[in-house]
Amino acid sequence: MDFTLKIWRQKNAKAKGKFVTYKVNGISDSSSFLEMLDVFNDQLVTKGEDPVVFDHDCREGICGTCSLYINGRPHGPDDAVTTCQLHMRKFKDGDTIVIEPWRSAAFPVIRDLMVDRQAFDKIIQAGGFISVNTGGIPDANAILIPKENADSSMDAASCIGCGACVAACKNASAMLFVAAKVSHFALLPQGKAEATRRVQAMVAKMDELGFGNCTNTGACEAECPKEISIDNIARMNREFLGAKIGAQKKVAKAGGF
Amino acid sequence: MTKLNSKIPLGPVATKWSNYKDHIALVNPSNKRKLDIIVVGTGLAGASAAASLGALGFKVKAFCYQDSPRRAHSIAAQGGINASKNYQNDGDSVYRLFYDTIKGGDYRAREGNVYRLAEVSGSIIDQSVALGVPFAREYGGLLDNRSFGGAQVSRTFYARGQTGQQLLLGAYSAMSRQVALGNVDSYTRHEMLDVVIVDGRARGIIARNLITGEIERHSAHAVVLATGGYGNVFFLSTNAMGSNATAVWKAYKKGAFFGNPCFTQIHPTCIPVHGDFQSKLTLMSESLRNDGRIWVPKNKEDVEKLRHNKLKPKDIVEENRDYYLERRYPAFGNLVPRDVASRAAKERCDAGFGVGETGLAVYLDFAASIKRLGRNVIEERYGNLFQMYQKIVDENPYENPMMIYPAVHYTMGGLWVDYDLMSSVPGLFVAGEANFSDHGANRLGASALMQGLADGYFVLPYTMQNYLADQINVPRFKTDLPEFAEAEKQVKSRIDKLFAIKGSKPVDYFHRQLGKIMWEYVGMARNKAGLQKAITMIREVKTEFWKDVKITGENSEVNPELEKAGRVADFIELGELMAMDALNREESCGGHFREEYQTPEGEALRNDEDFMYVAAWEYSCDGKDPILNKEPLEYVAIEVKQRNYK
Numbered sequence: 001m002d003f004t005l006k007i008w009r010q011k012n013a014k015a016k017g018k019f020v021t022y023k024v025n026g027i028s029d030s031s032s033f034l035e036m037l038d039v040f041n042d043q044l045v046t047k048g049e050d051p052v053v054f055d056h057d058c059r060e061g062i063c064g065t066c067s068l069y070i071n072g073r074p075h076g077p078d079d080a081v082t083t084c085q086l087h088m089r090k091f092k093d094g095d096t097i098v099i100e101p102w103r104s105a106a107f108p109v110i111r112d113l114m115v116d117r118q119a120f121d122k123i124i125q126a127g128g129f130i131s132v133n134t135g136g137i138p139d140a141n142a143i144l145i146p147k148e149n150a151d152s153s154m155d156a157a158s159c160i161g162c163g164a165c166v167a168a169c170k171n172a173s174a175m176l177f178v179a180a181k182v183s184h185f186a187l188l189p190q191g192k193a194e195a196t197r198r199v200q201a202m203v204a205k206m207d208e209l210g211f212g213n214c215t216n217t218g219a220c221e222a223e224c225p226k227e228i229s230i231d232n233i234a235r236m237n238r239e240f241l242g243a244k245i246g247a248q249k250k251v252a253k254a255g256g257f
Numbered sequence: 258m259t260k261l262n263s264k265i266p267l268g269p270v271a272t273k274w275s276n277y278k279d280h281i282a283l284v285n286p287s288n289k290r291k292l293d294i295i296v297v298g299t300g301l302a303g304a305s306a307a308a309s310l311g312a313l314g315f316k317v318k319a320f321c322y323q324d325s326p327r328r329a330h331s332i333a334a335q336g337g338i339n340a341s342k343n344y345q346n347d348g349d350s351v352y353r354l355f356y357d358t359i360k361g362g363d364y365r366a367r368e369g370n371v372y373r374l375a376e377v378s379g380s381i382i383d384q385s386v387a388l389g390v391p392f393a394r395e396y397g398g399l400l401d402n403r404s405f406g407g408a409q410v411s412r413t414f415y416a417r418g419q420t421g422q423q424l425l426l427g428a429y430s431a432m433s434r435q436v437a438l439g440n441v442d443s444y445t446r447h448e449m450l451d452v453v454i455v456d457g458r459a460r461g462i463i464a465r466n467l468i469t470g471e472i473e474r475h476s477a478h479a480v481v482l483a484t485g486g487y488g489n490v491f492f493l494s495t496n497a498m499g500s501n502a503t504a505v506w507k508a509y510k511k512g513a514f515f516g517n518p519c520f521t522q523i524h525p526t527c528i529p530v531h532g533d534f535q536s537k538l539t540l541m542s543e544s545l546r547n548d549g550r551i552w553v554p555k556n557k558e559d560v561e562k563l564r565h566n567k568l569k570p571k572d573i574v575e576e577n578r579d580y581y582l583e584r585r586y587p588a589f590g591n592l593v594p595r596d597v598a599s600r601a602a603k604e605r606c607d608a609g610f611g612v613g614e615t616g617l618a619v620y621l622d623f624a625a626s627i628k629r630l631g632r633n634v635i636e637e638r639y640g641n642l643f644q645m646y647q648k649i650v651d652e653n654p655y656e657n658p659m660m661i662y663p664a665v666h667y668t669m670g671g672l673w674v675d676y677d678l679m680s681s682v683p684g685l686f687v688a689g690e691a692n693f694s695d696h697g698a699n700r701l702g703a704s705a706l707m708q709g710l711a712d713g714y715f716v717l718p719y720t721m722q723n724y725l726a727d728q729i730n731v732p733r734f735k736t737d738l739p740e741f742a743e744a745e746k747q748v749k750s751r752i753d754k755l756f757a758i759k760g761s762k763p764v765d766y767f768h769r770q771l772g773k774i775m776w777e778y779v780g781m782a783r784n785k786a787g788l789q790k791a792i793t794m795i796r797e798v799k800t801e802f803w804k805d806v807k808i809t810g811e812n813s814e815v816n817p818e819l820e821k822a823g824r825v826a827d828f829i830e831l832g833e834l835m836a837m838d839a840l841n842r843e844e845s846c847g848g849h850f851r852e853e854y855q856t857p858e859g860e861a862l863r864n865d866e867d868f869m870y871v872a873a874w875e876y877s878c879d880g881k882d883p884i885l886n887k888e889p890l891e892y893v894a895i896e897v898k899q900r901n902y903k
Contacts, residue, residue, distance in 0.1 A: 012814065030531045030651075038765070039534050045763040045818060050810050053817060055324060057497040059537045061645065062422055063328040078648070085648050110468060111815040118445065121325050125437040129430035130389045134309040134714050137383040141344060144398030154391040154416055157423060161327060190389050 001027045001088055004096040005040065007052055010109050013116075017109065019098075029089040033076060034059060034066065036088055054113040059084040061225065064160030067167070068113055069100040074164035074223045082162060082225045102163055104172035106210045119209045120161050120177060127201035128181045130190055149187050156183035158226045165220035165228075171212030176220040178202050179236035180228050186239055196243040203240055261514075261873055261888045264675040265369040270894040271352075274373040277676075278719055282726030289314035292725050293477040293733060295462055297449045297504050299326035301421070301706060302689025303483030304428035305713025311435030313718055315725075318475060319432065319441055320464060322448045322499055322820075327429040330485060330497040331709060334421025335542035335642065337403060337413035338385075338706040340378040345402055349410040351375045356895060358704060361407040361594050362669070362697020363847035363863065364897050365517070365871075367890060369676055370694045377715040378707050382414055384714055388427035392416050405702040406543055407594040407902075413703045418542055418642045424706055428713070447473070448820065449504045450748045452480060452511050452685060455740045459685035463744045467820065470813040472748055474741045476734035478725060479684045481717065482508060483709075486668035486690040488521070490828045490835065491780070492772025494665035495527060495540040501824040502831050505672050505691050513680035514873035514886060516673035516693030518831065519839035522700055522848050523781050524666030525598035528649055529618040538664040539649060541621070542642055543702040546591045548626035548635060549659070551598070553610040553619050555579045563612050570612070570620055570658050581605055589902040596699040596848045596861075597902060599663035603781050604859065606662075613660045622658035663781060667705060669696040669848065670838075673873040673888075677720035678712060681873075686721060688712035693871065698847025752812050755822050760805030764821040767802045771795065771825070771832055779836050784852040788840040795833045802829060834874060834883065841885065844868045865897060 002025045010017030024040045031039070034056050041051035057065040066083045070076035076086045091097065099113065107115040157180070165176035182199050185191025191198070214233060221230040266273040284292065292315050296307045299321040307319040321329060341354035354375040359366055382400070386392065392414050393401040402411040416423040435441040446467040453461040453474070461476035487502035488494035509515050526541045554560050555577050562568035581601055583590045593601075602619050605611060612618050627635050632655060636643070643654050650660070671693040672680050678694070679686050689709040696704065778791035802825070810816045845854040845861035846868070854862045863869075871888040 028532050028534065031534055032536070032649075035534050035536050038536055042763045042765060045807060045809055046761070048807075048809060051818060053815050057323060057328055057499050058330060058333045059498060060333055060495075060539045061648075062333050062419065063323075063330070063497065064325075064332075065323065065328050080644070081648050085645070087648070087651070089651065114815065117324055121327075121433065121443070121445075124327075124430060125433045129434040130387065131434060132384075132387045132431075133312040134305075134384060134431075134718065135380070137380070137387045140342070140379075140382040140386040140392075141399050143386075145394055146398055147394045147396050150391050150394040153389075154393075154423075157389075157391050157416075157426065158419065160422075161325065184391065185389050188389055188391065190387055 001029055001091070001093045003027065003091065003094070006096065006098045007113070008100045009052070009112055012111055013108055027088055029087070031088045032059070032084060033070070033086040033088065034084050052113060053111045056084055061085040062160060064162040067102050067115065067162060067164070069102060069167055071098050074102070074167040075225050080225060080227050082160070102167040104166050106172065106174070107163060107166065117163050119211070120163065122209060123174065123178060123202055123205050124181065126205035127198040130185060131194060143189050145189060153184050153187035156180045156187070156228065156232050159228050160226055162225065164223050164225060166211065168219040168223035169212065170217065170219070171215060173214045174206050174211040175214040175233050175236070176224065176228055176230065178206050179232035182236045182239055183232040186235065195239060199236060199239040200243050260681070260886050261673070262675060263367065263888060264677060265367065266676065270368050270372045273369050274376055281719060281723040284722050284726050284729060286314050288729040290316065291733070292316065292728060293318065294479050294481065294721065295320070295475060295477040296481045296483060297462065298329065298483035298485060298691070299429070299432070300329035300331035300483060300485055300689060301425055301428055301709030302713045303329070303481070304425065304432045305710050306481055306483060306688055306717045307441050308428060308431035308435050309714050309718045310721065311432070311438070311440035314440070317435070317441040318444060318477065320444045320447045320449060322446065322467060324445055326432060326443060326445065327426060329425060330500050331425045331706070332422045333497065334706055335418045335540065336544035337405065337415035337420045337703040338381065338424060339405065339412050339701070339703045340382045340414060340707065341375055341412060342379050342382060344400060345411045347410045349412050353410065354378060354412065357408050358695065358701060359697065359895050360900060361701040362699050363861065363900055364697065364865070364869070364892065365846055365890065366695055366697030368892060368894055372894070373716070374695050374708060374711050377711045380715055381707060381710045385424055385427050388431055390416060390423045390427045403544055403547055404592060406546065406592045406598070407701040415544065418544070418639060421706060424710065428710070449507070450823070451507045451744045453741050453744045454511055454682060455734070455738060458683045460734050461736065461741060463748045468815055470816065472745055474736035474745060476736050476741070478728050478731060479686065479721060481686045481688055482672065482691050483688040483713065484691045486671065487828070487831055488665045488668055490771065490832045491665040491775045492768050493530065493535060493538050493776070495524060495538050498537060501827070503824050503827045505687070506827040506831055508672060508680065508682065508685060510876050511682060512876070513682045513685055514673040514875050515670070515834060516871050516873050517670040517838065518835045518874065519779070519842060519849050520669035520698050520847065521665060521835070522595060522667040522669060523599045523663045525595055525602055525663050526621060526661045527664035528646065529613055529615065529660055529662040539645065540664070540666060541646060541659065541661060543595065545621060545639060545642065548638065549591065549621040549623050550580055550625060551582050551591055551619055551621055552578045552580045553605045553612060557609060560610055560612065564614070564616070571624065579610070586902045593902045594699055594701060599781060600850060602663055618660040618662045620658035621661045623654065624658070627655065667700055669693065669698060669700055673871065677724065678716055679720070679724065684724065686717060688717060698849055751823070752819065755806070755808055755819065756812070758803065758806050760807045762805050762807055764806060764808070764818055764825050767798055767806060768821070768825045768828065770798050771829055774798070775832055775835070779832070779839055782850050782852050783839050785840065788836050791836045792833055792840070795829060795836065799829045802826065837883070838872055838874065841872060842868055861900070
């Protein structure tokens with residue numbers, strides 16, 4: 001298969017970026033999208049040009065490293081897959097493919113298609129954990145957890161932290177990412193003890209880092225490669241309101257609980 | 258021989274670890290604050306070590322090459338984690354997990370280490386549940402288990418097909434909490450390029466900032482390498498694209514011995530190779546063998562018809578199918594250990610019964626289970642794996658059997674460590690897949706997650722304290738010592754040398770060359786002539802690489818080609834050591850199969866008299882052969898037998 005690629009090229013965080021048009025030929029339809037870029041990059045290197053920089057690692061859809069805004073959609077045209085599992089058979093021979101990085105103030109471009117997603121780590125550090133040290137833990141079966149709760153918690157915990165929800169959102173909101181983590185813990189008895197402080201701390205950090213607000217358009221859910229449900233946002237809002245109305249506790253500093 | 262002291266505590270195997278813990282030196286809380294530890298790698302072993310050491314009060318610096326610690330390749334582990342909880346009342350115990358692991362490893366692992374692993378396995382489940390890992394549960398609210406290869410009990414805990422993800426996110430969240438508390442500093446997008454040794458002890462690392470290209474010096478009282486395995490020597494493997502051996506290879510060159518480098522695990526159930534531009538292979542979890550039956554056609558006419566699409570697999574009637582694992586190993590059937598299952602698949606394909614376009618595939622069929630349990634049950638158990646298969650192969654595995662073939666997955670070999678998980682360089686600890694210690698010549702499914710977390714949560718916090726107890730008066734290190742300057746100089750000059758080649762071929766070209774040689778001659782079946790040939794060919798690749806590799810751009814920017822070049826240069830050298838080790842080991846054991854040494858039925862034939870030892874290779878200098886040190890293995894608690902899964 002042959003394609004025309006319009007790729008966002010940007011030398012570094014400070015440089016001005018622009019689209020550059022290239023041709024790539026002879027791609028197998030069973031290649032993944034990133035394998036197509038590998039072939040293309042090998043051609044660039046052989047010509048002595050800088051290859052296109054993009055983030056990727058596991059190439060099996062679970063590490064959350066790969067990104068790419070392809071023809072206006074995070075992770076491209078196929079549903080419920082990351083870019084690394086998108087295959088060229090989803091395109092037509094001769095297609096023009098536009099490839100951009102995630103666009104969000106909270107995810108600045110590092111180079112070409114690579115962005116900085118440390119903001120997600122910072123949100124987790126603000127409260128996305130259960131405060132237990134290693135050791136001195138009761139037996140794993142000491143607390144019964146209804147299967148339905150464990151399953152719903154697992155649904156939320158499946159988030160891979162890729163940032164497609166932010167990229168898809170016109171407000172660049174991180175609500176789905178934060179809500180998935182809040183829900184994952186809120187549905188488990190182990191996470192209940194500090195649920196109130198957790199939701200307040202994580203939401204405060206999200207706001208501080210420059211993510212936008214949620215206006216319920218649902219683009220995040222539609223584009224999430226792991227199909228994380230927008231119901232999690234409703235659950236988080238309940239948790240958040242409950243926390244605000246409830247004890248009116250001052251939000252402890254990050255990690256300080 | 259005298260160079261290796263495994264420091265296994267005396268006494269019966271069941272009490273070694275508790276005796277050890279009762280008698281080690283400890284560091285009091287106010288002194289812990291004065292001691293720095295570097296942890297390289299943030300997978301299960303690294304993240305759990307950083308979290309646990311940070312919680313104890315040590316000052317930890319954690320490094321990873323990824324953009325976030327959560328992305329380490331432990332995240333991709335699918336099927337589960339073993340623990341000897343005996344929740345199923347099916348006869349499991351610490352001893353049985355210990356026994357299965359030693360036997361599964363074909364009697365090439367240390368009794369002391371493996372017993373400890375089995376002993377702490379239950380605590381890992383407790384710890385993970387407390388951290389919020391949503392393991393699968395039964396309707397009564399208790400934890401569910403499934404069975405895995407190499408065991409007759411159900412001791413595997415799982416979170417759908419994403420167990421590694423959930424366990425890693427648990428360890429990552431614990432580490433994130435320590436970051437917020439100020440006990441752990443997280444350095445992402447940093448790659449370790451050398452270890453710094455001061456007065457015979459590991460005291461720091463040289464790392465490259467992958468964004469700016471800056472070469473940085475970091476000091477500490479002790480260093481932990483938790484950098485994973487080296488399966489990417491084969492180019493195509495189930496490892497992540499960035500998984501590399503550079504950290505352990507640099508440590509090897511600074512005096513850490515390399516244990517059993519030839520012990521590689523070829524996983525039996527991966528999606529077959531599709532073409533020349535394939536970048537990696539995707540695993541289909543071993544847990545699928547619980548409900549999937551593996552077969553190939555009995556008749557070659559059917560093989561031909563399948564290949565030309567004149568027949569569908571479901572058209573082949575029962576009596577014309579060869580369920581070769583069930584036929585050869587009735588007691589374990591489809592759940593034989595990985596090395597056995599992989600070789601059996603190769604045997605059928607080599608004999609001309611392989612299916613698919615290339616003839617290098619076998620069927621993994623769920624039709625019988627779907628009929629017995631219903632499609633919804635299968636979907637609940639393996640839904641995400643089936644979806645992944647469909648996305649990659651474009652075939653529906655609910656309707657047609659999956660096609661699978663073995664692929665490189667895990668490396669049992671790694672840096673040699675003693676009972677403390679310390680390498681032959683004092684102060685340099687090695688955890689998880691990066692060390693050689695617990696799996697012998699073959700790792701059982703669902704045991705990698707167990708070992709990584711055992712090392713990080715429950716072993717290093719004790720053994721490192723024991724090491725650091727006499728270091729409390731050593732002040733924080735400055736990085737202006739000449740040893741740091743020298744190491745930095747070497748790192749920089751190597752980068753300059755790579756850029757100076759200005760050859761004609763991209764890095765991947767050489768990596769593919771190496772991979773082909775390794776798969777052909779140092780893969781599932783090896784022999785003397787092939788290994789000798791491989792060594793010659795690898796040396797040629799090395800020479801050509803240093804003459805003709807082309808790296809674009811410069812050091813002071815994001816430069817993935819430069820990153821790959823450094824890693825591939827190290828893979829080439831490690832590949833040669835793997836071939837040398839495989840050549841030296843004139844026996845078949847576990848994943849190491851030498852064609853010259855097999856039973857009349859084609860099973861691996863060990864030579865305990867001459868090879869019941871750990872081969873610990875010592876670097877001499879470039880151009881000279883490494884020195885082989887041997888650590889004899891002793892079995893006291895277990896009777897050594899020929900492995901039998903019939």
